[in-house]
Amino acid sequence: MPNIAPQVSVAKAEIRRLGKVFSGAAAGTPAALQDIDLSIEDNEFVTLVGASGCGKSTLLRILAGLEHHTSGEVICNGQAITGPGAERAMVFQHYSLYPWLTVMENIKFSRMLKVNREDLSSSDVEAASGRADALLNLIGLAKVAKSYPSQLSGGMQQRVAIARALMGRPQVLLMDEPFGALDAQTREVMHDLILHIHRMEKTTIVFVTHDVDEAIYLGQRVVLMEPRPGRIHSIYPVPLPERREQDMKHSAPFRELKAEILKHIRVSSGMTTDLDLLDQISQQGEAG
């Protein structure tokens, strides 16, 4: 009998007993994050959802190495996260493209800085150009490679921001409400695009959103957080086929999970009616 080793799934990121208290917070202010335990598998798509102020962005920024935690541990690829790293890339809600650079130049920008700094060979430069071309095709924007950001719609600009984040082949893509400023139709297109990117690039994705539909449609697991102090309420495996289709949003498992999550968000936001909650969510969307 051949000796077949059991398949052990390896965590891409481990968050253990993580806490964050912002310096300067008034005495008695609840921790921004408290006792967060979360293990994220390689190539997993995890969504974080929860009431405003529950610490979603803070947790993502700690994973990105942009913010330091005050207790516990956060590990990526077996190494403690102490700052930003090439294996992790972040996409924010606002497109943050350089307006004076073309689409192609924006995508290649960080790579070109590296070329200048590290004196890389012409084959490295060629490889970077090939990667940028492949990403432009992946996001469906090859035709606008020479356009400037101001000539593109919001959805197109956000696609460029995603391609730019993917340029260095990050293993983990951290996304903070990346589609929060887009209209509903564009968001649907972006949802299917990011799922396609997840399949093609085999990246691990941690995605923050206010939108429960978005969290369920995209996530293999939805992490529901609650505020004061910021903590994890529940982690729901999403009971949908791996290959998502828009029609699944009307299925019973989708609607049941959505109702369950909305009920908890309503309670943790101190909202009493659906109208209060919808009002709060739409105000957050507008403010973002």
Ligand SMILES: Nc1ncnc2c1ncn2[C@@H]1O[C@H](COP(=O)(O)OP(=O)(O)OP(=O)(O)O)[C@@H](O)[C@H]1O
């Ligand atoms: N730089 C900071 N200094 C002090 N407190 C902060 C800072 N950033 C966030 N906080 C506080 O930490 C808590 C969590 O904030 P965070 O922005 O992570 O929440 P969030 O879940 O992303 O909220 P939203 O859904 O509104 O984006 C909040 O109480 C917030 O006021």
Ligand SMILES: [Mg+2]
């Ligand atoms: Mg936030």
